[in-house]
Amino acid sequence: MPQLEEPKIIAGNANKGLAKAVARRMSMHRGMNVGLVDARVERFNDGEIFVEVFENVRGEDMFILQSTSNPANDNLMELLIMADALRRSSAARITAVIPYFGYARQDRRTKARTPITAKLVANMMVSAGIERILTMDLHAAQIQGFFDIPVDNLYAAPIFALDIKHAFRKTMDEVTVVSPDVGGVARARELAQRINAPLSIVDKRREKPGEIAEMTVIGDVKDRVCIIVDDIVDTAGTLCKGAETLMEAGAKEVHAYISHGVLSGPAIERVTASAMKSLVVSDTIEPSEATKAATNIRIVPTAPMLAQAIMNIWHGTSVSSLFDQETLEPIYDGMYSLG
Structure with missing residues (x-):
């Protein structure tokens, strides 16, 4: 043709x-x-x-x-x-x-x-x-x-890798990539390999849907700059709880890179008030005005x-x-x- x-x-x-x-x-x-x-x-x-x-x-x-x-x-x-x-x-x-x-x-x-x-x-x-x-x-x-x-x-991993290497260029030797659950390990491992960083996991257990009973950090995150990687952030409850768990485990800072910022319900308020220093999402979903105005949310272009x-x-x-x-x-x- x-x-x-x-x-x-x-x-x-x-x-x-x-x-x-x-x-x-x-x-x-x-x-x-x-x-x-x-x-x-x-x-x-x-x-x-x-x-x-x-x-x-x-x-x-x-x-x-x-x-x-x-x-x-x-x-x-x-x-x-x-x-x-x-x-x-x-x-x-x-x-x-x-x-x-x-x-x-x-x-x-x-x-x-x-x-x-x-x-x-x-x-x-x-x-x-x-x-x-x-x-x-x-x-x-x-x-x-x-x-x-x-x-x-x-x-999104190649874009995130470029952004991380640029944003954390002075502290790359302190960065640890974190999977927010066992199911997301493959995605987190891929990004960790791209930026040559170690990998940790936050293991979560649920008593019933929507409620997290316990979170455990697998791996050493003490004094590390932790970057949580996932594909979707919806209400941000799990993400914010994971950031809090990492800080309690001795992390120096917690950031998150999420491919799709659904950010429904109380998500933006939770992220703004959370232990996370920054949340980076792509623009695959059109960001709301509240998302754009949030002080610790940043959008990368696709x-x-x-x-x-x-x-x-x-x-x-x-x-x-x-x-x-x-x-x-x-x-x-x-x-x-x-x-």
Whole structure:
């Protein structure tokens, strides 16, 4: 198939700021304006979603940028309806760019008579006409196997590694990476290897869902700068309790790097009042004004990585090259120059 003049991006309402940032980055790469496709994604009075695309997309390589974050159901339906509109408008290929993949926490049956909602969502996306998925830090890597279409799962770890090496360049020999639970050890170990730091674990035991009975630190964190690594921070209860446990174990400072800042309910108040010196999240979920105003919450951009991934998919080149810090450093325009 001959390559078209440019990839086209259409955005839902979940994270317009990120979509515009990705378009700007792609404009820099292309040396020409790459704007968002003119469309309206609105609600009828009863809440039904209506989509109308105002530009010709026949034969185009389309990328829908839409996180399925809160309100998850509305944003998911927007994505599905946009895909259907593009398919019926004869788009050549439809790729869903989902920086935050909602429902990923329901990836298996944890008890009798419960759904595997991540698989249901995967089926719905394929049925809507989506032919490829680009996402970041899936909660469970096996969700890629729920799809019979290509799934590219990017990682925030290379961005976080660059940021840590820049932010803690004077105290790197004191840094310890901490997994907030046993299940997240693989993610924490990967980051620890990238920055050549030791690894510790906070082992948590629950008496019932939502309530933590006990936390134990596995590993030596005394006088260390501890960096908790996880993929999702929701109400921040576990995160803040983990930071408190680390300080009680003798940690010098506690920071956290979390891929997706859901930050629902009392999360921001908890983080602000916690023992954590800083919480760093990516912008895969559009940050609220309260998040932006929080004194100890910082947001790192994902637009450079996502823009490059879209360009690589469009060109038919490797996306896995973006797993390397050396590849990302020039993409981030020297923001994290380590020289």
